[in-house]
Amino acid sequence: MVEDAPYEVRDILITGGAGQVGLELARADWPADVRLHMPTRDQLDLTDADAVRVAFAATPFRAVINSGAYTAVDKAETEVAAAFAANAMGPAILAEVTRAAGIPLIQVSTDYVFDGSGEQDYAESDPVGPLGVYGASKLAGEVAVTTGNPRSVVMRTAWVLSPHRANFLKTMLRLAADRPALRVVADQEGCPTSARDIAEALKTIALRMIDDAGAPTGVYHFVNAGSTTWAGLAAEIMALSAARGGPSATVEGIPTADYPTPARRPSNSRLDTFKITRDYGIAPRPWKDAVAEIVAELIPETTR
Known part of the structure; x- marks a missing residue:
């Protein structure tokens, strides 16, 4: 005879489980009554409405966190249909199905919805104006x-870093192992942000929305506190790596014009996080602390 479980299981669907944020969501310390479902893209195609409905019919999900996305910013300029399918159609289907199920949907979005021409940290209410296909597709998803789904939260973030997958921090360490100097863009400013911290913020929001039908909804910003340029971030990475006996190189700041890309990037990606602290009590830690944690994980003390 099997005894009844001591609690009701709360099933949460997480998409994009193989990405930086998805991997950190899987590693997060969830309550014992939470059961995560993290299907691969092959197991659940979010652009297939029938497949999504079948998945919801099979499992009584209590919330959905959509951290999956088409993130190839430059390739999106020529793969418009693919970008909009993943970043707009998929979220639209999830919104429809979660609304029908009466459950919350938390959607991860990006600083690329802004054109970067503002001089202040962007608030959620500031006008949007994406510069390229990727930003436009993410805005359509928002x-x-x-x-x-009126019970939804869109959480914009930026400059995502982690020990996993491809990202700027890992690229800098890889290049520093082979080059004495790195030329890095110095006229784009933003907020380096830990995927682990993003996952913790998403977890906090999801659990609150499950437990409280009146939990705040709408658009929020989450990034680590403070800001820097790409060159400033690279210099910090090099200093942290050198201190741990890892690869290091000198960093030369260059203008964006010297590093042309198919997609234009916003020159100002700084996001204001007052609202998420006010409504959800989420207070971001300084970006330097977050970066130091990632470097420490990638370069253990034993390498000294």
Whole structure:
């Protein structure tokens, strides 16, 4: 005879489980009554409405965190359909199905919805104006989510870093192992942000929305505190790595014009996080602390 479970299981669907944020969501310390479902893209195609409905019919999900996305910013300029399918159609289907199920949807978005021309940290209410296809597709996803499910949160973030997958921090360490000097863009400013911290913020929001039908909804910003340029971030990475006996190189700041890319990047990606602290009690730690934690994980003390 099998005894009844001491608690009701709360099933949460997480998409994009193989990405930086998804991997950290899997590693997060969830309550014992939470059961995560993290299907691969092959197991659940978010652009297939029928497949999504079948998945929801099979499992009584209590919330959905959509951290999956098409993130190839430059390739999106020529792969417009693929970018919009993943970043707009998928969220639209999730919004429709979660609304029908009466459950919250938390959508991860990006600083690329802004054109970067503002001089202040961007608030959630500031006008949007994406410079390229990627930002436009993510903005379309935001609109689909916020209009498709009134119990939804869109959480914009930026400059995501982690010990996993490909990201700027890991690229800098890899290049420093082979080059004495690195030329890095110095006229784009933003907020380096730990994927682990993003996952913790998403966890906090999801659990609150499950337990409280009146939990705040809408658009929020989450990034680590403070800001720097790409060159400033690279210099900090090099200093942290050198201190641990890892690869290091000198960093030369260059203008964006010297590093042309197919997609234009916003020159100002700084996001204001007052609202998420006010409504959800989430207070971001300084970006330097977050970066130091990642470098320490990638370069253990034993390498000294």
